[in-house]
Amino acid sequence: MKRRLLLLFPLLVFLGLGFFLYRGLAMDPSARDSALLAQQFPAFTLSTLEDPDARVDESLLLEQVTLVNVWAEWCPTCKEEMPQLLTLAERGVRLVGINYKDTRVKGREFLDEFGDPFEVNIFDPDGDLGFELGVYGVPETFLVDAEGIIRYKHTGYITPEDVERVVQEVGKWR
């Protein structure tokens, strides 16, 4: 009788493996937490897209919960994301953009065409700030709390279904 039960062992192993592999099917392999979670937003000094003579630094992100969106004119999904960002801005979320590896002309054209939900756009033509943030595919969005600490990251574009979750995350850190 005992030996008979032992015959069930491969079936159990199969079921266990099957469970984890099946769960893996529904996971997004590109979704992973930022290495910068719970860390201070990296220091920077850059100009803005709007004004080449302006200088902004990390203190821009203090005192208010801010959604920092990394975007570029050459990024097709950024265009699809803009309506959602405009909705977020309408709902009272403070948005700051990072214009990543772009030119001023193209960046401005993009905002003229798709709307500008951003309070200000940090101009990062060489992608240096993007590198500090570990950006590997635009668009990426970081939630920075009032102390300038990164609390949440959304890789890839924010879909209409994601808006509610982002609003919730923002509310959590207010």
Place this chain on the structure above:
Amino acid sequence: MALMTRAGLLLLLLITSVPVLADSAIEVRDFERPVMAERYRDLTASLRCPKCDAQAIDSSDSPVAADMRERVADLLREGRSDKEILDYMVARFGEFVLYNPRLDERTWLLWGLPFVLVMIGGFIVAVFVRKRKHAQVRALSAEEREYLNALFNREGSE
């Protein structure tokens, strides 16, 4: 004449293809010392491209991989150690970029499982071997001996 046209065409092809080649290939870097070039090769081969999942940054065309190679070269020239450079990348892109994940509380199962499996396998083999040994030394029972004798006798009488 036809030959000359053909040669001319070939030349044209060669000339126009050179910039394309230079453009698509991974950039060549010069280091003062060969040791550094070797370290550069090892580091870029051991860092995984965050965008392309199954490719090291040394062979990836992705822009982020190019940025990372550039940074590795800069840090090497600054005299940073291999560990410092890997830490630098992990701090920005996460553990994901290491092809050899470090041993910590999240990866102990990954690193430990092979040893555990070998031990389980060894245990099973040991059990089987012991059982078999046990079976070999068991003497025949009286019944079996009788049956065997009967078989022998029958063979002999025929």
